[in-house]
Amino acid sequence: MKSVIVAIALPLIAGCATPKYWGATGGNPSDGLVQLSYVHTPFEYGQIRASQGLAIATGRCQFWNYARAERAGAQKSVCRTMGQFHCLETTVT
Template sequence: MAQTIFRRDYCLAACATALSLALTACAVNKQLIPTGGSRADGIVRMSYEYGGFENPKVDLQQGLSSAQQRCGAWGYSGAEPFGGGTRACTSFYQGTCNAWRVTVEYQCTGTPPASR
């Protein structure tokens, strides 16, 4: 009898541990990629997406470098982050969002290109 109780308690503890590990968000590296912007306004939008069980780790320096390259191609001398990012749900199921897109805007800096 005591052996049966021990096995049941052990099984419950093992199952609870496995469940908590399964529900823990996994750290995932994400890169900001260009998703929009305006050459005339000197704005570059960079985004990344992640799922409900992901804990995104974003290299903001990589995003800034990509935005600076885009601004440079437009004739500006640099870029800087423009405020905070925005998060929007991209996949909604049974009342719960299970995927998001985060977008960060960058303002191109320096002398704007001449109007054409």
């Protein structure tokens, strides 16, 4: 019986894991800052790779004649779309 429940639940759980990709959403060449963000909904379990974000930031920094990029600051989440009872879409920066 347990194996039947696991067999049914596994595809449902796996279907909720959604790969998320960083995108450059802002920056300031004079300060050498690149802002990266991604968007998720409450029913998604976003799988985000820090290495992908670092690669984007490094490319932008090298375009601005900086040698490399490194993570700075804290992660911030902001509700983009508010539903009647909860946030429907969140931007993570």
